Amino acid sequence: MQYLTGAVLAAFALVGHINALAQPDNESRNEQIIQIENVLVIGKRDDVLLVPGSGTLFDQEQLDREDHIDLHQILSAAPGVYVREEDGFGLRPNIGIRGATTDRSQKLTIMEDGVLIGPAPYSAPAAYYVPNTARIDAIEVLKGPATVKYGPQTVGGAINFVTRKVPEATLGEIDLGLGSHGYRKAQGAVAFPIGEIDVLLDAMTYGSDGFKELESSDNTGFIRNDLNAKVSWLSNDERQAITMKVGYADEDANETYLGLTNADFVVDPDTRYPASALDNFISKHHQFHLNYGVQFDPSFQLNVKAYRNLFQRAWTKFDGFPSGTPPQRVLTLPNFYLNQYQVMSGAANSSGTPFDLIDVTNNDRKFVSEGLQISGNYDHGLLGVSQQFSFGVRAHRDTAKRRHKPRSYLMTNGILKFDGVLLPPKTFNRGHSEALSVYLANEFYFDRLTLNAGVRLEDIDGEVLNRNTGVTTYNDQKEVMPSISLLFPVSNNLNLIAGVHQGFSPSGPGATGIDPESSTNYEFGGRYNNQNTYAELFGFYSDYSNLLGRCRVSDFGCDPGQVFSGGEVTINGLEVFGEQTFEISQSSTLKIGLTYTYTQSEFQSSFLSTFSQFGAVKQGDELPYLPEHIAKISAGLSLPNWDFSVSVKYQSEMREEPGQGPIDGGIFAEDYIVTDLNISWFATESLTVYASVKNALDERAIISHRPFGARPNAPLSTFIRAKYSFL
Secondary structure, three states: OHHHHHHHHHHHHHHHOOOOOOOOOOOOHHHHHHHHHOOOOOOOHHHHHHOOOOEEEEOHHHHHHHOOOOHHHHHOOOOOEEEOOOOOOOOOOOEEEOOOOOHHHOOEEEEEOOEEOOOEOOOEOOOOOOOOHHHEEEEEEEEHHHHHHOOOOOOOEEEEEEEOOOOOOOEEEEEEEEEOOOEEEEEEEEEEEEOOEEEEEEEEEEEEOOOOEEOOOOOOOEEEEEEEEEEEEEOOOOOEEEEEEEEEEEEEEOOOOEOEOHHHHHHOOOEEOHHHOOOEEEEEEEEEEEEEEEEEEOOEEEEEEEEEEEEEEEEEEEOOOOOOOOHHHHHHOOOOOHHHHHHHOOOOOOOOOOOOOEEEEEEEEEEEEEEEEEEEEEEEEEOOEEEEEEEEEEEEEEEEEEEEEEEEEEEEOOEEEEOOOOOOOOEEEEEEEEEEEEEEEEEEEOOOOEEEEEEEEEEEEEEEEEOOOOEEEEEEEEEEEEEEEEEEEOOOOEEEEEEEEEEEEOOOOOOOOOOOEEEEEEEEEEEEEOOOEEEEEEEEEEEEEEEEEEOOOOOOOOOOOOEEEEEEEEEEEEEEEEEEEEEEEOOEEEEEEEEEEEEEEEEOOOEEOOOOOOOEEOOOOEOOOOOOEEEEEEEEEEOOOEEEEEEEEEEOOEEOOOEOOOHHHOOEEOOEEEEEEEEEEEOOOOEEEEEEEEOOOOOOOEEEOOOEOEEEOOOOEEEEEEEEEEO
16 A cells, blocks of 8 residues: 555645635535535436436435335336346345346446445456445446446446535434334434534444245344444635545345245245355455545646455355256256255255265455545637546556355255365465556537547556466456547437447456457437426447456356356347426425336357356347346325325346247246335424335246346335434
8 A cells, every 4th residue: 555655645745735726616515525526427416417428316315215225226217227136135236237247246337436346346346345325325327438437347337326425514313214024224423523624424234134034944134234434624715625434334144145946936935945044144344535636726626536445255155066066957957956956955864975965165255455546627728619628547456365165064854064074265366456547538518519538548467366276377458448429409408419438348367368348339319308307318239349257156167257258249228217297286296207228139159158157159149137128117296294106117037048039948037017115204304204115016026046046036025214313
């Protein structure tokens, strides 16, 4: 961290002595801090209209009203976003944008307040950590050419979690909730000034006993804790701002990769096999973010961010059989692998051979992510054309250490018993990446046209040390990604937008002989907005010259982190979003909303891959985990002291392996409809009571067969919550 500390001090010294030319305006101190610090991707909800590309903003009002702790459910209202559920709570999200793989959200750039927040964004981009949404003030989703500013992952898009700004006045808040399956949440925040410094402290704990059931009646739920401190300072002339954020989060979850056979799912989708009884995920996350912003004059502002994130996780879980038989095959063909299926489900005892022992592996990993980034905006004019030049430079490094320690267990009368044999680590390695990222962009404001041209450079050096063999592999990746977009106002209410950009996803450290993922992405559409109507329609087309798949521990026939090429692939689709507000009276409104995404995909060549998610691919096959249709319809009634809302989400069946023709000819996830109900009662200015029913019709479906076997969505659940604020 020495080079980071020195760079931060140098940057502060450079800007600290410069006299500002700007005069304070009428904005509040908090709004000025946000503006100078540049932590937002989009900004306010109305600012979506001016984005030269497609994007979605979920503000605090929306997040509060629906009170989702599951990020999957929040993002289902954003067009062009795909989610693959896994545990029913969204503990380990699988999110994709515009066809980029949903697998652990690894093809997205995920940020908190504009800072990379994944455990190791370059060395191990799988998102085993994302911020708890209950403490987030807004969530921004950005797609298209504008993502050139927010790499390294630019094939799909970016998600930015915006934390609560520090109030300038003293504030206290308590938020308590209870619900089905032993759900409970306690959250609180206090804010107060100390001289010229404003302080915000917040804490939360929430968890559940789980809706799945073991024969032993052991807990299958989780508990999460989150502590954060945020302090900010704004100079008297409102031209300089400093914010420091320190956070800690942990989790203890009895969660598993193991699902069910299709036949057992029909009998009881919430059953868990005894082979998963020891499964447990424990993690700790520490973060330190320092932000300095300065407004030199009305036309030029500069921002400096330094960050360091530490993440540790140990996931002890069922990992198959010492014989190497993939559990996916056992669950797909239980009659063919009858002995192993019976041992796994507790119907038979182990004989002691490698074929019917249970492999329980502790996947122990440690991650470090740190860096320094500087960005700025400069408003200027050239040849009579108003322009804004923006730039960004980021020096980043991250490390991922893996040590996967297996143990063999005997299944005896439905109980796992350690066989006492010590085994060597399956995976024992260290991946490290150092990256320099630069983006340059210039926005031209013509009479009725805004043109944005940009370019991004990623220069990445990576290495992987295999501690089992002592072999170190190296690679370096350099990629230049141009982008251009146009925004044309047809009228005061209608904007047309078009753009193209080069997408990029690093192949990972030490991946020799494999080119990075690369795509050319196009979008065209428009937005319409008047007093009571908002609508947007976008078409997109992504032409991949080299699609990549990355091996995870749940894949068989490959090493975790190993990268495979899927060759040329095309993905295209249509995104629709609309809201219509009806004024029933001066104090009552009815709002109707629609979100819809249509997607098609196609491999452009035939090949045979040892990567289980590719396998034997034929030209024309569709990609797995891309549903053709996703739709969400919502209606909300607002009265003086009450809000009522209902939403219905539909997702069509989707492939879980490449193929073409009827989907039910292979492994697939079922189509399903989920209905949610929400009520808010504004009892006083300080007290609000919320009640919600999730999956009100108790629709159950196989949402995925990954990682191991059929997995259900969450059942009907009810929640009640009270939020009290005081000065």
